[in-house]
Amino acid sequence: MDVVLLNPQDKTAIKNKLGLTLPPLNLMYLAASLEKASFSVKIIDDDLKRWGSERIASIIEKFNPLMVGVTATTATIKNSLKYIKTIKNLLPDVLTVIGGPHPTFLPLDTLKSLKELDVAVIGEGEETIVDLAEKHEKKGKKGLEDVRGIAYRKGSRLEINEPRPLIKDLDKLPFPARHLVPFNEYETSNEEAGGMITSRGCVYSCEYCSSSLIMGKKFRFRSPENVVDEIEELVYDYRLHEIAFLDDTFMLHRRRAQAIADEIKARGIDVSFVTSSRVDMVKRPLLEKLKSAGMSTIYYGVESGSQRILDLMKKGITLQQAKDAVKTAKNVGVDVIASFILGYPGETPEEMDKTIDFSIKLDPDYSQYSILTPFPGTPIYYKLKKEGLLEEDWDKYTVIHPVIKYEKLGLSKEIVKRKLVKAYLKFYSRPSYLVRHTYMIKVFLETIYRTYIEPNLPFKDDTSTSESA
Numbered sequence: 001m002d003v004v005l006l007n008p009q010d011k012t013a014i015k016n017k018l019g020l021t022l023p024p025l026n027l028m029y030l031a032a033s034l035e036k037a038s039f040s041v042k043i044i045d046d047d048l049k050r051w052g053s054e055r056i057a058s059i060i061e062k063f064n065p066l067m068v069g070v071t072a073t074t075a076t077i078k079n080s081l082k083y084i085k086t087i088k089n090l091l092p093d094v095l096t097v098i099g100g101p102h103p104t105f106l107p108l109d110t111l112k113s114l115k116e117l118d119v120a121v122i123g124e125g126e127e128t129i130v131d132l133a134e135k136h137e138k139k140g141k142k143g144l145e146d147v148r149g150i151a152y153r154k155g156s157r158l159e160i161n162e163p164r165p166l167i168k169d170l171d172k173l174p175f176p177a178r179h180l181v182p183f184n185e186y187e188t189s190n191e192e193a194g195g196m197i198t199s200r201g202c203v204y205s206c207e208y209c210s211s212s213l214i215m216g217k218k219f220r221f222r223s224p225e226n227v228v229d230e231i232e233e234l235v236y237d238y239r240l241h242e243i244a245f246l247d248d249t250f251m252l253h254r255r256r257a258q259a260i261a262d263e264i265k266a267r268g269i270d271v272s273f274v275t276s277s278r279v280d281m282v283k284r285p286l287l288e289k290l291k292s293a294g295m296s297t298i299y300y301g302v303e304s305g306s307q308r309i310l311d312l313m314k315k316g317i318t319l320q321q322a323k324d325a326v327k328t329a330k331n332v333g334v335d336v337i338a339s340f341i342l343g344y345p346g347e348t349p350e351e352m353d354k355t356i357d358f359s360i361k362l363d364p365d366y367s368q369y370s371i372l373t374p375f376p377g378t379p380i381y382y383k384l385k386k387e388g389l390l391e392e393d394w395d396k397y398t399v400i401h402p403v404i405k406y407e408k409l410g411l412s413k414e415i416v417k418r419k420l421v422k423a424y425l426k427f428y429s430r431p432s433y434l435v436r437h438t439y440m441i442k443v444f445l446e447t448i449y450r451t452y453i454e455p456n457l458p459f460k461d462d463t464s465t466s467e468s469a
Contacts, residue, residue: 004041009046023195030125067095072103081098095136099129119132121149123215127164171226193242196244199253225263231243277299280317296334300339305354305356340369356426360430375397389409
């Protein structure tokens, strides 16, 4: 075995309480690029298996790989490093690599936090992981200095190499290596559902979002033919009939979105799909065309019911545009998911109530509420950190736990947490809503549990799980 890629347990995610797990698309992309370069690869998804670091390390020891790569978000960084430390203790010569949003923005801090970690990948990883594997195979750790897009340990020093340019032609990337994960073991809200990415990059500059900083400010996209080729693979090879396009701004290039719809229809593919859009990009003719090709649901980032807060976020939309976008989707016959953020710095309790009331007035099919979480890399993170307003306990960066020192802003964490629970209760407990969507009772009950009850429970590790490999 040349490379093992590991998805760590995410102990903090609501999806685990709801019984929902999804295949690690990022690792499947990396694995596909490595396989294309003739490396043998294995993906271990411990967010699915729940085996724990000790058992995972013993399994990887038997493979004796050249390199082990672990992915990490901010909420999982501590656990990801725990896996790396355990693996390195059993395989001292293996090259340990970490990637993902958190190490992308804090590469040196991540390396400093664990001496057993050799490399942090910065940004887009497909070309970097192949370059890293090839140079390490040929030159060992001496080859690291020639790999663009990494920070690494060089003796007692930490080094950052020059950045790697973003991938220009996304059509050249192989489709994710879905054959390397046990597809039938994943439990989604629909047993025949899956995800894919058709574009990268975001041209907008929302204060709370790091997407454009990871994938670039330029919108890069796959051709309609290439996108629909992957849809065919999902439908015919993997028997999936509901697909989520996980792009940040799927409809930014309207003609391409129309062309994808035309291509799906021209090939006669029977598929249902979910897309996302900014509310200021919605045009009825485009929604109608996408609906005719199989679009069932659209996701809008509305974020606030206060225009003042939207302006503070630099969201670049208006409340009227949000109303119009939801109305247009409903008129076309498409379900709507809307997201909202509570507790933005400077927001008052009254403005949070306005957001809750606005979400109910919009009446989307599903509402998603979160507490403002300033992830590393976002403009709001650097502002709040400079002002000493952040608690950097990464385990709490779950979007349902307050990590801002609200007391210094004239609020309290308790008020923000109560507003989050109030939002879910007020939206989902409406009798008219429950008649239509009884399943969503679990969502707001789970939010109450995660916000008020679980933080007071003793931590329990999952390493004793007795499932077989």
